[in-house]
Amino acid sequence: MSNPIIKVEQLSCRYGAREVFAQLDLDAAQGEVLALLGPNGAGKSTLLRCLARLQQPQLGKIWLNNQPLWQIKQRLAAQQIAFAPQNHGLNSDLTVEQMLLLGRTPHRGWLLPMSKADRAIVEQLLERFNLAQYRRQSLAELSGGEQRRVIIARALAQQPSILLLDEPTAHLDLKYQLEIMQLVSELAHSDGVCVILTLHDLNQASLCADRIALLAHGRLQAVGPPNSVLRSELIEAAYDVPVQLIEHPSHGLPLVMLQPQPKERSWLV
Numbered sequence: 001m002s003n004p005i006i007k008v009e010q011l012s013c014r015y016g017a018r019e020v021f022a023q024l025d026l027d028a029a030q031g032e033v034l035a036l037l038g039p040n041g042a043g044k045s046t047l048l049r050c051l052a053r054l055q056q057p058q059l060g061k062i063w064l065n066n067q068p069l070w071q072i073k074q075r076l077a078a079q080q081i082a083f084a085p086q087n088h089g090l091n092s093d094l095t096v097e098q099m100l101l102l103g104r105t106p107h108r109g110w111l112l113p114m115s116k117a118d119r120a121i122v123e124q125l126l127e128r129f130n131l132a133q134y135r136r137q138s139l140a141e142l143s144g145g146e147q148r149r150v151i152i153a154r155a156l157a158q159q160p161s162i163l164l165l166d167e168p169t170a171h172l173d174l175k176y177q178l179e180i181m182q183l184v185s186e187l188a189h190s191d192g193v194c195v196i197l198t199l200h201d202l203n204q205a206s207l208c209a210d211r212i213a214l215l216a217h218g219r220l221q222a223v224g225p226p227n228s229v230l231r232s233e234l235i236e237a238a239y240d241v242p243v244q245l246i247e248h249p250s251h252g253l254p255l256v257m258l259q260p261q262p263k264e265r266s267w268l269v
């Protein structure tokens with residue numbers, strides 16, 4: 001890629017003696033949606049945490065705008081990179097509104113009062129994510145889907161150039177899944193944000209990602225547009241399940257169907 005905003009070179013991560021992945025090379029550009037796919041435990045969240053500067057890799061380098069990520073001041077990095085984890089602060093007593101205001105911290109410092117602009121950004125996000133009615137409720141009082149929307153909205157309150165989303169569609173009903181996919185596309189393609197997200201639904205990745213990176217067995221198996229990565233031999237090797245690929249009837253994009261074998265199909269008869 002000619003001008004990536006973020007780039008990893010020969011990244012390796014381990015927990016104790018257990019290697020999660022190694023020799024990983026990957027980059028992403030502004031205005032791009034990059035989906036990280038791979039089976040449970042492949043290291044997708046670990047990679048996002050490295051990109052979010054929450055976890056230092058054992059080997060390799062991460063570059064943000066051609067600067068080593070770990071040499072950038074934390075606040076400056078936080079102004080550029082926002083991370084929406086899978087289940088952050090769900091037991092928090094903070095209200096929804098307070099959570100979103102926290103997202104403004106990198107832009108104003110801990111001790112400065114909220115500006116009108118900060119409040120306006122939070123109000124917009126409360127409306128955009130249909131959360132205004134919950135503004136004075138704590139996160140613990142919300143449903144799984146409502147919590148996901150708060151976590152994503154908080155990341156957006158940071159107005160980042162790079163948005164890292166860990167399973168943003170988990171726990172969401174179909175309507176909100178589609179909204180998140182549309183939001184991701186709009187953020188990348190209209191606002192120029194680089195969106196890197198992990199997904200378990202391969203078909204969502206096909207529909208919303210410009211490129212897909214498939215992580216499995218400790219290595220990056222493939223990177224490229226959906227039709228070059230969502231191929232049956234790659235998916236079967238990564239997930240160890242039989243699949244069949246079909247074409248989306250209106251978009252022509254690949255869709256992955258499970259292909260149960262006869263002994264696995266007893267629940268279908």
Ligand SMILES: Nc1ncnc2c1ncn2[C@@H]1O[C@H](COP(=O)(O)OP(=O)(O)OP(=O)(O)O)[C@@H](O)[C@H]1O
Pocket residue numbers: 015020038039040041042043044045046047
């Ligand atoms: N803090 C930790 N300490 C020890 N091992 C960890 C830790 N966090 C993750 N792991 C292990 O590292 C591996 C990769 O975990 P990670 O959460 O990055 O995978 P993932 O691809 O996001 O998985 P999933 O799809 O299930 O969310 C797993 O085997 C996991 O058990």
